[in-house]
Amino acid sequence: MSLTIAVISPVRQTGKTATAINLAASLAICEKKTLLIDCDPGQQTSYGTSLLTAPLKSSGFYAVMTDRSRFSQEILTSTLDFLNILPAGADFSRADFLFADTDGHVFQLRDRIKAAAADFDYIIIDAPSTMPNLSKSILLAADWALIPLNTDVRFPVRLPAQLSEIKKLFSQIIMLRDQFQLRLKVAGILLNKCEQRDDVSEKILKEALNILGEFILSSRVPDSGEVRDAFAVGKPVGVHDVMSFGAMAYLDLAVELIGKLKTS
Ligand SMILES: Nc1ncnc2c1ncn2[C@@H]1O[C@H](COP(=O)(O)OP(=O)(O)O)[C@@H](O)[C@H]1O
Ligand SMILES: [Mg+2]
Numbered sequence: 001m002s003l004t005i006a007v008i009s010p011v012r013q014t015g016k017t018a019t020a021i022n023l024a025a026s027l028a029i030c031e032k033k034t035l036l037i038d039c040d041p042g043q044q045t046s047y048g049t050s051l052l053t054a055p056l057k058s059s060g061f062y063a064v065m066t067d068r069s070r071f072s073q074e075i076l077t078s079t080l081d082f083l084n085i086l087p088a089g090a091d092f093s094r095a096d097f098l099f100a101d102t103d104g105h106v107f108q109l110r111d112r113i114k115a116a117a118a119d120f121d122y123i124i125i126d127a128p129s130t131m132p133n134l135s136k137s138i139l140l141a142a143d144w145a146l147i148p149l150n151t152d153v154r155f156p157v158r159l160p161a162q163l164s165e166i167k168k169l170f171s172q173i174i175m176l177r178d179q180f181q182l183r184l185k186v187a188g189i190l191l192n193k194c195e196q197r198d199d200v201s202e203k204i205l206k207e208a209l210n211i212l213g214e215f216i217l218s219s220r221v222p223d224s225g226e227v228r229d230a231f232a233v234g235k236p237v238g239v240h241d242v243m244s245f246g247a248m249a250y251l252d253l254a255v256e257l258i259g260k261l262k263t264s
Contacts, residue, residue: 001117001118002035002113002116002117002118002119002120002121002122002123003121003122003123003143003144003261004113004117004122004123004124004125004141004142004143004144005023005122005123005124005125005142005143005144005145005146005187005257005261006125006127006138006139006141006142006144006145006146007019007020007023007124007125007126007127007146007147007148008125008127008135008138008139008142008145008146008147008169009127009129009147009148009149009162009165009166009169010129010130010135010165010168010169011129011150011157011161011162011165011166012129012157013129013150013155013157014148014149014150014162014192015148015150015190015192015193015221016040016126016127016129016148017040017042017126017231018192018227018231019146019148019190019192019221019250019253020036020124020125020126021036021126021231021236022227022236022237022238022246022250022253023124023146023250023253023254023257024036024083024122024124024236025051025080025083025236025238025239025250026236026238026250026251026253026254027082027083027121027122027124027254027258028078028080028081028082028083029080029082029238029251029254030251030254030255030258031082032082032121032122032254032258033082033084033119033120033121033122034082034083034084034120034121034122034123034124035075035083035084035085035086035116035119035120035122035123035124036083036084036085036086036124036126037061037085037086037123037124037125037126038060038061038085038086038087038088038126039061039088039092039095039125039126039127039128039131039134039138040088040126040127040128041088041092041093041128041130041131050079050233050234050235051078051079051080051083051085051234051235051236051239052076052078052085052087053076053077053078053079057076058074058075058076058086058087058089059074059089059090059091060074060086060087060088060089060090060091060092061086061087061088061089061092061095062088062089062090062091062092062094062095062098063089063091064086064112065095065098065108065109065112066098068108068111068112068115071086071112071115071116072116072119074086074087074089075116079239080239084120095131095134096130096131096132096133096134097133098133098134099133099134099136099137100133106133106136106137106140107137107140108137109137109138109140109141110137110140110141113141125138125141125142136172136176139172139173139176139182139184140176140180140182140184142184143183143184143185143261144184144185144186144187144261145169145173145184145185145186145187146187146188146190146257147166147169147186147188147189147190147215148189148190148192149162149166149189149190149191149192150162150192150193151191151192151193151194151195151205152193152223155193159205159208160208163208163209163212166189166209166212167212170186170212173185173186186215187217187257187260187261188215188216188217188257188260189209189212189215189216189217190217190219190220190221190253191205191216191217191220191221192220192221193221193222193223194220194221194222194223195222195223217253217256217257218252218256219249219252219253219255219256220249221246221249221250221253222245222246222249224237224244224245224246224249226240226241226244226245226246226247227244227246229241230246236250237250238250238251
């Protein structure tokens with residue numbers, strides 16, 4: 001049975017796409033059959049990625065949502081044996097509209113993923129920062145939400161503002177779980193763009209998060225030139241520079257989640 005992890009946060013530029021690409025690649029390196037679904041209008045996950053073996057041969061997410069029979073044919077292989085990718089596709093900007101009504105369309109993504117679940121160990125969804133209807137559908141389809149937090153002190157969305165958005169996301173998760181009897185849980189908050197491990201700043205963060213502090217994952221991702229460079233050329237950092245701290249951080253994250261999500 002597969003586990004679906006939504007990499008999600010309503011705050012832009014927290015590292016959702018970077019996390020989704022690098023986590024998916026790290027799971028694949030651990031020989032877990034992984035499907036990466038690109039639901040980001042920036043389409044960095046798919047159009048930027050040099051991992052795709054056939055970049056233009058998929059109509060992508062929107063086509064799959066409008067025609068269930070196309071799911072397997074639109075999924076692309078990648079240069080990593082255990083990684084497949086469903087690109088966002090050219091019509092992706094219409095995807096939010098597709099999930100806007102209330103007559104069951106909101107569950108379409110969940111249905112498609114259920115049908116593909118036997119083929120994968122992990123399904124990673126790179127969620128958009130905007131597109132509220134699609135984001136809700138992603139939460140309804142996921143078993144786990146992974147929430148990156150940008151800890152860079154220069155990041156214009158300051159920590160209190162990010163935390164307030166994360167708290168709203170937690171409330172939405174609890175509400176959806178109760179309303180639809182979902183298994184959906186929070187896998188953790190990922191501290192992204194961290195400076196060197198620093199106990200003082202971590203204590204401040206935990207206090208700021210208050211009761212959500214217990215959700216902080218042990219793995220954290222450094223602010224890394226290699227991650228940035230790899231992202232710019234559409235590669236996971238583990239493929240771009242296997243010996244870098246960034247590559248090791250995402251491998252740590254994959255290993256932590258493999259252990260944690262199995263036992264939860
Ligand atoms: N750990 C990191 N180190 C360096 N740069 C990063 C890191 N994580 C993300 N970035 C960079 O930050 C920018 C925003 O990341 P992205 O994943 O697109 O955010 P989001 O998907 O949440 O909008 C990208 O240019 C990416 O390369
Ligand atoms: Mg993104």
